[in-house]
Amino acid sequence: MDDAASIFIGLGEGGPQRLVLSRANRHGLIAGATGTGKTVTLQGLAESFSAAGVPVFVADVKGDVAGIAMAGSPTHKAHEALTQRAREIGYSGWSYADNPAVFWDLYGEQGHPVRTTVSEMGPLLLSRLMNLNETQEGVLNIAFRLADEDGLLLLNLEDLQALLVRCAEKASELTARYGNVSKASVGAIQRQLLQLESQGGDRFFGEPALEIGDLLKIDEQGRGYVNILAADKLMASPKLYATFLLWLLSELFEELPEVGDLPKPKLVFFFDEAHLLFEDAPKALQDKIEQVVRLIRSKGIGVYFVTQNPIDIPEDVAGQLGNRIQHALRAYTPRDQRAIKAAAETFRINPKLDVETAITELKVGEALVSMLQEDGAPSPVERTLVKPPRSRLGPLTAKERAIIQSISPVEAKYDQAVDRESAEEILKARGEEAAAAAAAAEAREAEEKAAAERAKVEARARAQEARERARLERERRANPSIGDAMVRQVGKSLQRQVANKVARSLVRGLLGGLFRGR
Template sequence: MAQDDSIFIGASRKPDDSYQRAEQLLLRYGNRHGLVTGATGTGKTVTLQVLAEGFSNAGVPVFCADIKGDLSGIAMKGEAKDFLVARAEAVKLDPYVFEDFPVIFWDLFGEQGHPIRATVSEMGPLLLSRLMNLTAAQEGVLNIAFRIADEEGLLLLDMKDLQSLLANIAERAAEIGARYGNVTKPSVGAIQRSLLVLEQQGGNYFFGEPALRISDIMRTTRDGRGAVNVLAADKLMMNPRLYATFLLWLLSELFEELPEVGDPDKPKLVFFFDEAHLLFDDAPKVVVDRIEQVVRLIRSKGVGVYFVTQNPLDVPETVLAQLGNRVQHALRAYTPREQKAVKTAADTFRPNPDFDCAKTITQLGTGEALVSTLENKGVPSMVQRTLIRPPASRLGPLTPEERRKLINESPVAGQYDQTIDRESAFEMLQKKAAEVQKAQQEAQQANPGGGGWTMPDFGNGGGTGSGGRTPNGAPAPRPSNRQSVTEAAIKSVVRSVGSSLGRELVRGILGSLKKGF
C-alpha cells in the first residue's frame, strides 16, 4: 500500500509468480515526468486513471485528455465487479475503497465541457505557424504581422482580428516591406487560406475570450484533493494538429506563468498528454526544440508531464531522456519497427536479473506492465513486472445526463460559457478605414472640381455636343488640323506661362515667392 508521500501503482511479480512488493511513485519525484506506453488494449487508460486518482488524493491537480470518453468515469464511484475485486486481492489492496473524484470537464468546442479559449496573441506566431503548417517565408510574414500589431496597439484576440490585420498588411505591403523585409501578397493570401481551413476545422471556437486562466485548472477542494481536469478530445482528435498545438500552448503557458519552486514535496500540477505522438509527427525542429525546452525546465515550476502513447519510438530521444517514471505495457513485435520499439523500451530500463526485459514486454498480460520509478536521490528503480492496481472510480464513460449535471455544478460554471467580443484589431481597423473614407468624402464635397488645374474647353471645331455629334444627331465633321487665329493666340499665352518670363509674371502677381523655381 502507498504511504502519504507516494502513489500505490501495483504489486510486482516475484519469480514464483506471486505478487508481493508494492510499486510506488514517490510524490517528491512526481515532477520528474513520466511515460506510459503500450499497444492498444493493454491497459494504458486504466494506468492513467490510477495515477490521476493517486495525484488527486495527494492534493495535486491533474490535467488529462480523454480520447475515447472512458476517462470521464473517474467522476463516479466504482462498482465491486469480480475481476476488480480479484485484482485488488492479488495486489494486497486492503481495504479496496470505491470513491469518486472532483472533476472539471473541458471541451474546445463547448459541447462536453466548459469551453477553453486562448487569444491569438497568447498563441503567438511560432505555434500558429505550426498549426497552419506554414512555410518559412509565410512564417516570416506572420511574425511581421505580430510586430505591426504590437507597434500599432492592435489587440489580436480572435481569428477575424488576424484576418483583418493581414488584409491591412497586404494593402500596405510596400510601406511595411521597406521596414521589415519583403511582404508579398501571395504569402499573405496563403496565410489567409490556411486561416480559413483552420476556421472550418473549429479553430474559431478556440480563439477568443474569455481566455483560460491557469489558476482554474489548478484548483483543490475543501478537503484537500486536487481537481481532475478532463479534456473531451474525441471530436478534437479529428484535427490532430489543433489538439497537439493546444496542449503545447497550455504547457508553454504553464511554463511562463508559474513561479520557480525548485523540488517541492509534491507537484503543483501533473499533465497527462495522451496520444503523445501527435505532438511530434511532422513537427519542425524548432517546435521539437521548444517541447524539449519546456519539458526540461518546467520541472522547476513544479509541473510533471506524463506522455501516454503506444510506442516509445513516438517520443524523440532528447525528450525521452527527461522522463524518469516509466510504465511499459505489452508491445507486439511482428515487424522490424515493432522489434526495434521493444528493444528501445527494454534498453531504457534499469535491468532486472530475474527476467529478460525485452522478452517480457511481449509476454505481458492485460493490466500488467514493467514499472520503474525514481527512488531516493532520484535514481531509477530496478524494473519490475507489475500488476496494476484496480481504480477506485468507475471504469467506463459517464452518461450524457451525468456529465451535464457535473458541468452545471462545476466551480467554473458560467465563467467561460459566453463568448466576449471586445474592441480589438478588427474593430479598430474598421474604424480607421471608415475615418479615411469619411475624410475623402468631405474633401470631395469641399472641392467638387477635384482641387486641380483643368484644361479650358476649346470646343471640337464643329460646335458638336457630347459624343462627337451635332445637336441634330448628325455625325460631326472631322476637326481641321489648322488653328484659328484665336486658338493660336490662347495657346501662345499658355506657353508663355511656362516660360521664364511667364513664371516671373506669376510670381509678381502672387507676391509670395522670393526665389525662382
C-alpha cells in the first residue's frame, strides 16, 4: 500500500495513515515503553524507505533488527498474528520479503569496521567521549592547535597520546602562548584515553575512515541499502555509542551538499536509545546537536529518534520532530505521568480522541500517529494499528550474517586497517633526531674539553721541562764535573714524565666523557 509519494504506516480510526516522502526529512520520533512495538514499527518504516529507494542507517541495539535482511517465514511463531494484522488493516499485497543490507560494527566483529580519525572527531566530541571537565577540554583544544601548527596528522589514539606527551614537554611554552597547560591536566586526559582504549575506542580511531557515500548506496533493483550498525556490544559503552552517532550526523551535515526539500530523502537515520545522546551532555554539545538536527534536513537527511520516553528529548530538539509515532506509556510514576501529559500536548488535537487516556490504553502494535502532510501541517492525531513488517522478526544466525556480508557492496574496503605515517611516527622520529643531536653535541663538547685539557697539561709540562733544563744548565756551569750524558739522561726522564701526564689527562677525559654519556 506504499506509493511513489508516501509510506503506509497503518490504519487509523479516520483512515490510512501515511508518511509523505517529501516531508520525511523533517525528522521524527518513535516513542513508547519497553515491549510496546517500537522496534517492529522501526523495521516496517525502514523496509518501506528501502523499497522507495531511500538508504537507511539504523543502530541494532538488541541484535534483532538485522532480521530485516531476510524475508519473514510462515513457520515463525508470529506468522498468524502478522497475517491477521495485514488483513485487519487492509494491507493488500502484503507478503514476506527481504531487504538489501550492509552490516557495520565498530569492533569489526559482526560487520565492516567503522573508523574515523582523531582529527575528524575533533576536540568537542572527544571531550564528551572522555568526560573531560572544562579545564581539560581547554588543554585538548590547545593540543589540537599545536598539531595544526606542526602539521601533525592525528589518526589514532597513539597519535593523540604522542601529542599529549609533546604538550607536557612544552607545557611552559604553551602556557605562555595560550593559557594554563598543566602536566596534571595532560595526565588526566591520558588516563581517560587509556580508559577509552579499554572500551574498544582504539578500534574506532584509524584508517581507512568511513566514506559517507558508502551509506547512500542503491541496489540494482532501485532499493536503498539498509545499513545496520551492530550495537548490542557497543551499548556497554554508551558514551562511545552516542558520540559515534553524533559524529556520523555531523559528518553527513558537513560533507553532503545543500539540496533543500527533495521528493524523497537521500538518507534516513534511526537513532535508537536516543536518550543516551543527551545524558550528561554539556550545553555546548546540546547546542551542537540542536544545530545539526535543525539544519541537516536541508541536506536531504531525515533523523528519527527512538526512545522509551518522549521527555528524554530536549525541547529544542523535540520541536524539530514533525513526524510522530507514540506507542503506549505506563503511568507508574510521577515522571511517567508527566511524560504522558507532555506527549499528549505535542499532537495536533483530534476532538474525537482523548489522547492522554489513549496513550495508556494502547495495545502492542498500536500507536498514536501524527504525520506532516503535503502542505507541511501535522495531521490530527489518530489511534492507529501499525502495519506488520515483511522481513524476519528476530536476529540472524552467524552463517546468514556471513553470507550477506560476503556480497556486501563495499566488499573488503574497510576490513584491513591501514597505519600510515602520522603524529606518533613523526614525533618519535623527531625525538630520536633530537636525542642523536644532543648526544653528538655532548660528544663534541667532551672532545673539546679533553683537547683543551691536553693542551694545558702539555703547556705546563713544556714549561716545567724548560725550567728543569735551565736549572741543570746553571748547575753544570757552576759545577763542570756534570757531564752532557747526565743532562741527556735527565732530559729523557723529563720527557717520560711529560708523556705520562698527557696520557693520564687523556684517560681522565675519555672516562669522564663515557660516564657523562650514560
